[in-house]
Amino acid sequence: MATATAQRPAPVHLTDRAATEVRKIVANKQIPETLGLRVGVKGGGCSGMSYVLGFDKKREHDLEFEVADGVSAFMDKRHGLYLMGTTVDYHDGLDARGFVFENPNATDTCGCGSSFNA
Numbered sequence: 001m002a003t004a005t006a007q008r009p010a011p012v013h014l015t016d017r018a019a020t021e022v023r024k025i026v027a028n029k030q031i032p033e034t035l036g037l038r039v040g041v042k043g044g045g046c047s048g049m050s051y052v053l054g055f056d057k058k059r060e061h062d063l064e065f066e067v068a069d070g071v072s073a074f075m076d077k078r079h080g081l082y083l084m085g086t087t088v089d090y091h092d093g094l095d096a097r098g099f100v101f102e103n104p105n106a107t108d109t110c111g112c113g114s115s116f117n118a
Contacts, residue, residue, distance in 0.1 A: 010065040011075060011084045012039045018090040018099060019068030031055050036064065037073040041082045049082065051101050081105075 014022065022037060038056035041049045058064060062074040067088070075083065087102040 010067055010073075011063070011080050012065075012067055012073065012086045012088060014068040014071060015087060015089040016068070017092075018088045019071050021090040021092075021099070022068070022071050026055075037067065037071060039067070039073050039075045039083065039086075039088070040079045053088065053099055 025031065035055040035057060038052060038054050040052035042052055044050050056074060058074050059076065061076050061078060063077050063080070064072060064074055067073040082105055083103065085104045089100045089102060091097060091100055
């Protein structure tokens with residue numbers, strides 16, 4: 001597992017709650033060690049871009065970094081423009097459940113928080 005160096009901080013961070021939930025998913029779904037957590041963006045959604053969060057293999061243009069203790073992530077380096085400084089949290093309450101992106105680059109977000117405009 002590669003980690004971010006002192007010269008290049010991790011572009012995306014997970015809160016302790018999000019990291020715990022990712023570890024639970026890895027254990028419960030038996031995600032192979034060859035896969036990492038993919039963090040990214042794609043076109044679409046009510047505000048222009050949607051977040052991507054899932055497990056995937058490392059690709060040619062990916063940065064690999066540690067988002068939390070023991071959690072490795074991949075991100076297409078071209079997505080750094082949109083995601084640099086983003087924190088991913090996990091909510092597990094009556095009013096909301098799931099991963100939530102806190103993105104300082106978002107100029108507009110939709111009501112559900114799953115898409116944004118930068």
